[in-house]
Amino acid sequence: MQPTFHRQVGGYVVRQCAREDLPNVIRINLATLPEHYSDLFFEELLQESPETFIIAENHSTIVGYIMCRIEFGFSNVKRFGLARKGHIVSVSVLEEHRNKGLGRTLIEEAMRGMVNRGCSEAFLEVRVSNTTAISIYQKMEYQTASRLEGYYRDGEAAYLMTKPLA
Ligand SMILES: CC(C)(COP(=O)(O)OP(=O)(O)OC[C@H]1O[C@@H](n2cnc3c(N)ncnc32)[C@H](O)[C@@H]1OP(=O)(O)O)[C@@H](O)C(=O)NCCC(=O)NCCS
Structure with missing residues (x-):
């Protein structure tokens, strides 16, 4: 199947x-993040x-890219x-292309895909030191549910x- 077009951003x-x-x-993942995965994991x-x-x-x-998994389990949002x-x-977005709205657009489009897959909530883990990403998620109305030591x-x-998710 041909991938569907999403959005033009600049x-x-x-x-x-x-x-x-x-x-x-995978190259972007290796270059920009400390968390790496097997090729098979990306394919899955x-x-x-x-x-x-x-x-x-x-x-x-x-x-830049975003990848997500659809999961079923205890709600992180409802009690x-x-x-x-x-x-x-x-x-992740390559450093020289950051701050142009790509991160926000990738997250928005992924959340749209989640809704299409029947998800009622989104979640993520972020390093406590990653203040840039945390502030972007906060701007996008993500709430901190807990701290995972x-x-x-x-x-x-x-x-x-x-x-x-709406
Ligand atoms: C997190 C990341 C994907 C954001 O990508 P980006 O393309 O720079 O994000 P955007 O340009 O869409 O910015 C989104 C919002 O955050 C704001 N923002 C961008 N950089 C910021 C910074 N350093 N501090 C505070 N706010 C920032 C932007 O102004 C924008 O706000 P707006 O939509 O209200 O204008 C990017 O910083 C990145 O790849 N970081 C390294 C990998 C990483 O940490 N990933 C997250 C792991 S959990």
Whole structure:
């Protein structure tokens, strides 16, 4: 299936990821984040939830991505009950392309994909030291639900941040 077009943001196109985009997505992950995954993991997320695996490109060069997993379990938003949840597993934009609205657009489009997949809430984990990402999520009305001590392999804690989806 051809990936569906999403949005034009300035000179960038934000669209669903295709399988042939994965090597470049993996390169961005390796270059910009301390959390890395096997190639198979990227492929699985794309296969399981293509609606929430989105890239930003500039003249056919991929400069950012977001990938998510659809999960079912205890709600992070309601006090009780189960929910279908969209988990933002990884999001990144190459440094020279930041602050142009791409991160926000990737997150918005992923959340749209989550709603289409029947999710009633979104969540993510973020390093407590990642003040840039935390402030972006706060701007996008994510709330801190809890602090997960020792969440990362190097021992750093994470904030679990959540947002109900319309
Ligand atoms: C987090 C990240 C994806 C954001 O991407 P981006 O393309 O720069 O984000 P945007 O340009 O869409 O900015 C979104 C909002 O945050 C604001 N913002 C951007 N950089 C900011 C900063 N350093 N501090 C505070 N706010 C900032 C923008 O002004 C914008 O607000 P607005 O929509 O109200 O105008 C990017 O910083 C990144 O790749 N970081 C490294 C990887 C990472 O930490 N990922 C998150 C792991 S949980």
